[in-house]
Amino acid sequence: MSVVAIVIARMGSARLPGKVMMDLAGQPVLRWVIGAALHAPGVDEVIIATTTEPRDDVIEAWCDKNDVLVYRGPEDDVLARVVGAVATYKSARAVVRLTADCPFLDSQVIGAVVRLWKTAGCAYASNIEPRTWPDGLDVECFSVEAMWAADAEAARPIDRECVTTWIARNRSRFPAENLTCPFNLGHERWVLDTEDDLAFCREVVRHIGKKKPASYLDILRLLDERPHLRAYNAHHPVNERYHEAVANEPIIERTHTRSQAQFERAHQVIPLASQTFSKSHIQFGREAPLFVSHGQGGLVWDTDGNEYVDMVSALLPNVLGYRDCDVDAAIRRQLCSGISFSLATELEAQLAETLCRLIPCAEMVRFAKNGTDVTTAAVRLARAYTGRDKVIICGGYHGWADWTVAGTDRDLGVPNKVARLTDRVPFGTSLDFLHDIAAVVVEPEHDPRYLQYLRERCSRDGAVLIFDEVLTGFRFDLGGAQKLHGVTPDLACFGKAMANGMPLSALVGRADIMRKLEPPNPCAFFSGTFGGEALSLAAAIATIDKLERENVIEKLWHCGRALRQDAERLRDDQGLGNLITFTGEPPLTRLKFRDQTIADTFRRAMIASGTLIIASNNVCWAHTANDMKRVSKSYDHAFAEVRKICAS
Ligand code: PMP
16 A cells, blocks of 8 residues: 655745745755655655746756656646646555645654554544644645545635645545644644744754754754744744635535435434434524534534534533644543543542632532533422422523423423423513522523522522523633622532533532532432543533633633624624614624524525524634634625515
């Protein structure tokens, strides 16, 4: 099985013309890259793919002189150039894509990616998604079949320029693997793209000498000894070329053939063809993309290879972004010790202490998996504590348990006896008499005056006030909406964002109430096999740590506010102010539509133009300025579509 490394090289770089032939310790940069490729275990041949432009004659001449294979193809179609180069090496089964502006490419890392490709049996292996290796150590390895498919089907200029973006997007067709760096070096910049980078590279080689092949560990050791070297090029932004291009391109057509076929298949064996109402065709419509293959940051890809800015954020767990390097590293670290155990772990108290430090009402904590687990436990505990049975729900959704779905139009299977114990009233309702009420359950999204009113009534009449912070927790404020609004409940429920996508929820509250969860009997029963599952606890510790460290919540407010302002302006431009309104706080801005037809038209047009959305802006920390630009463009398109149906 032959593997050919293609090194993409040209003189016409916009930022640093001629960089690939610049001198680095007596050799052109290109020579460094070729050296790494030639020494990479598993690479059988190395070919330079340059352009037919006259200015690249110098590259061909150098290759000829140094016995290096070279292929020349179109400058503006890099994919075609790679295909042409590979075609000259008939026995190739896999292609390694390297670029000539990475002088510190490490042959062992190249070899490891090639080996991953071989052993995992995937179509595409890389070390760039997510970025855990230094920028400048990029390696991608893919089957020639994937390359041919990309050549035949990738039509967008940016996909032809970036070579592998089309393959990486179509993950359902081309299964992918990532080689993760054990040390998370994603913030290091070792690439050669600017004068500052050149100065950095020259300093590095001045110190490590011409030792070939240099290992990335040699460079790391040098940087440990001389950390000031990083200052040479520390302030250069991450390359957003692909995302910039996508944000500026016209709306492209999307098909969902694979997704539709998957629906037919899944529906045979899975009621709803999904595990969640809000992620199913009931929410999005049968014509929508219904299956995703992967996510990264604030983006997701459906099984047909279409890319979306994700304004659903997995129904809000995704607060930092998909494949967050810090959270994923914490999960991997824990994975080295185990997942679920026969006894409790120290992680439980560690996370519980953090929650008690951050959340005003939290004196004690118990963990579970879903929001439903903890809202249900909270209600049971309130009943146990007060000796009363009745519960009042002040609007909102609190999960799928009997006590809360009673009285909704999906309450089949809920015994009448249970239903009679729940009273559902709209948010804002006056509650005068609570002497026979065990608990008042409310989502504290807004209106601190009403929340304070409930606080006083519950205290006066001995009812337990429960804040369901499953949505607001770790999104509105680190201490929840109760901290933001200055109203402290007796018990509160958290879930969703606290572990950035890992299944974890927490019941927190007053110690005298929480103690009812332990003997002496009779006590309230709340216990489960997976309550202390360690990957989720490790993920939550890392998530909350990052939320604090990076001021994530502040960014959610800022980003959400800017997006809402933009969307309102675009709506007003179309004269739709009386049909579509925005409410709620910026981290979770909600849309309200005059009727369902408008809501459906809006959502369809948003998705068709590349924004996955239900009816709220669920911003996450990883959303970039380019992502927000795309969402605004979608809003513009969707409002125009709504206007069309209103005019007709
Ligand atoms: N409470 C609120 C406020 C929620 O939004 C949800 C879920 N959307 C739940 C409880 C139930 O959480 P889960 O789906 O994790 O059981």
